[in-house]
Amino acid sequence: MFSKTSRYWSVPDITVPDSLGRVLPAKDIRLLPTVTGTFQHLVSQGDRLDQLAYTYYGQPLEWWHISDANPGILSPLALLGDEPVTTIRLPVTVASGTPSWAGLLRGLGAVAGVEQAEIEDEVQYVAQAQQVGGQEVTVTVERPVSAVLVTFNRLITSPGAINDAITAAGFQPGASEQIGQLGQQIIIPPALTG
DSSP states (O other), X not given: XXXXXXXTTTSOEEEEEOTTSOEEEEEOOOOOOOOOOOOEEEOOTTOOHHHHHHHHHSOGGGTHHHHHTOTTSOSHHHHTTOOSEEEEEEEEEEOSSOOOHHHHHHHHHTSTTEEEEEEEEEEEEEEEXXXXXXXXXXXXXXXXXXXXXXXXXXXXXXXXXXXXXXXXXXXXXXXXXXXXXXTOEEEOOOOOOO
C-alpha cells in the first residue's frame, strides 16, 4: 500500500518467488527520473529533507524529489551532511620534538570508529615583509601546511577523541573543518504538477 504522494505509487506491481517457492506481490524496480531545473539550495547545518520539501513544495512527504534530483549522493542523510560516517580535516603542527607521521596514523587507526586517516601536505603562498637593501618590500614566501583527513563514525567516536590521539602522537591539532555537504549546493527540482 502506497499513498499517492509516495515515489512508488506509479511503479508497476509484479510478482516474485521467495526462497520457499511462494509467489509474492512486489513492486518493480523504480528507475530514477530525468530531472531538469535550475533551483539550488545551499546546505546548512540542521537542514532536513522534509523541511526543504515543505519550503519548496508545501508538502513534506515529497522530500524524495530532492533526493532523486541528486543521484550522485547515495543516501538522503549524506545529501545534507548528516550521515554517521563523516570526514573532518584537522590542521596539525608539531607540538615538540620530531614526532612520527606513521605513529600519528597508527594512533588514529587505533581509535574505535576511525575508518581512515591520511596526511595532507600543501604549500600556501603568503605575503611577508622583508628588508632588502635597507628598504622594506613585500615578498611571497612558501609556508608548508600539514593536515590530517580523518573519516570516522560519529556514533562510535568524537572529534575530541581524535584530537586526543593527535596530541598523544606529539602533534597539536587545529580547528576541525567538516568535509562534506555543508556549504555545498544541491539541486531542488521544480514541483510536479498534476
